Amino acid sequence: MEGSEAAERARLRRELVDLLNAYSTEAQHIGHAFANQHRLHATDMQALLAVMQAERKGSPLTPGRLGETIGLTSGATTALIDRLERGGHLRRSRESTDRRVVHLRYAEAGMALAQTFFTPLAPRTDAVMNGFSVGELETVERFLNGMIGSLVSYRDELREN
Known part of the structure; x- marks a missing residue:
């Protein structure tokens, strides 16, 4: 791998990890809001x-x-x-x-409670997904499945210890 490609891969890797962490944090905030609203x-x-x-x-x-x-x-x-x-x-x-x-x-x-709470989010996420081709969404799907698989594997390993 060429030096500039390796540097770009490293930059993208850091950025993607930061974006996944930010997404996780924001999703947790929304989940907590639902939980608090319904005493969960x-x-x-x-x-x-x-x-x-x-x-x-x-x-x-x-x-x-x-x-x-x-x-x-x-x-x-x-x-x-x-x-x-x-x-x-x-x-x-x-x-x-x-x-x-x-x-x-x-x-x-x-x-019904979940649908009432989360329905206003759907048009926002749909608008984002509509900006991607089917092929791009398939790539994102493959990436996220791989990342989730790595987390699940590590979680299971931690539970064994």
Whole structure:
């Protein structure tokens, strides 16, 4: 790699890390605002996001998998699910032929609260994405999936220690 290309790669690397950190911070501010408005804990928000993402992918979480995903013990996960269920944010669902298997779903009341809060953000993010071609968005998708994968790998490594 030529010297000027290496320098540019290093500059872009620093800039991208700073931008990812800034994005993460701003997303957390918005998440905290939603949590505060609805008297939720930070862990509640992590759980709700995990449940929503799993549902979007068509593979709803079990309580055990939720606990693994957000790093909680079985007892803490049960208390969290109970609290979110009482608040109308989550519901337990038995969809399997094995009635012992419980899946977690976003409850309609909780989804309505989230949609009301986050809907004003959608046109803003849509406007940004509309400025990119499909190919560019695919590159961003590949980049973000790789970065998330590296974070998850490191998180799992930290949990093992």
